Amino acid sequence: MQDEKHVNWFALEKICEKPGCPVCNIVDERSERYIDNMLFEHVSDRGFRAKYRQAGGFCSRHAANLESFRDGLAVAILGVDILSTILPELIKKRAPHFKGGCPACAESARVESEFLGYLGERNEEEFISLFTASDGLCVPHYRMLVRMSRKLPRWLTDFQQNKFETLLERSKRFVEYSAWGRQEDFASLDEKDRLVWKELAKTLRGASN
Ligand SMILES: [Zn+2]
Numbered sequence: 001m002q003d004e005k006h007v008n009w010f011a012l013e014k015i016c017e018k019p020g021c022p023v024c025n026i027v028d029e030r031s032e033r034y035i036d037n038m039l040f041e042h043v044s045d046r047g048f049r050a051k052y053r054q055a056g057g058f059c060s061r062h063a064a065n066l067e068s069f070r071d072g073l074a075v076a077i078l079g080v081d082i083l084s085t086i087l088p089e090l091i092k093k094r095a096p097h098f099k100g101g102c103p104a105c106a107e108s109a110r111v112e113s114e115f116l117g118y119l120g121e122r123n124e125e126e127f128i129s130l131f132t133a134s135d136g137l138c139v140p141h142y143r144m145l146v147r148m149s150r151k152l153p154r155w156l157t158d159f160q161q162n163k164f165e166t167l168l169e170r171s172k173r174f175v176e177y178s179a180w181g182r183q184e185d186f187a188s189l190d191e192k193d194r195l196v197w198k199e200l201a202k203t204l205r206g207a208s209n
């Protein structure tokens with residue numbers, strides 16, 4: 001357990017230096033690694049193949065980069081599985097029904113709850129200073145965290161609340177200054193505040209795969 005904590009700590013420490021929600025970034029990184037690993041190491045793993053077939057492959061978001069994978073053979077093996085399973089249905093003009101969910105989505109959900117759970121239990125000064133130097137959690141991840149745990153550390157709720165409040169104020173100002181006749185006020189906004197709508201959209205949506 002202790003070892004695992006260290007692994008998560010270091011992963012978060014590294015990712016907190018990047019722009020954007022640290023959990024989104026971890027999920028992105030891990031789901032990419034998961035897909036890569038499945039294609040290169042586990043393409044002949046019967047368990048994975050069965051899950052993949054039941055799901056009808058990865059969801060469109062996770063399948064988006066399959067064409068750019070280095071190994072066409074792995075992509076072909078998995079694709080043959082899917083197409084030969086669904087083709088008889090298609091020929092009969094029936095819509096194939098998939099029982100399982102995307103395996104990469106399942107892996108992302110696992111990584112998300114592992115890291116959110118870990119984050120919700122931190123109280124070390126050193127951790128607090130590294131996390132509060134990040135952009136903080138997006139709204140979907142903060143929402144998930146609040147649903148997971150009612151007893152969140154104060155530093156974390158204060159930090160997130162402050163992030164969201166500041167973002168709301170800056171966004172309101174952007175809207176206000178965009179009105180007719182407020183050109184001078186608008187011109188006084190710095191580059192970051194003129195693009196706050198992008199930050200707002202990203203914070204509300206989350207960016208993970
Ligand atoms: Zn996020």
Ligand SMILES: [Zn+2]
Pocket residue numbers: 058059060061062102103104105106
């Ligand atoms: Zn997926």
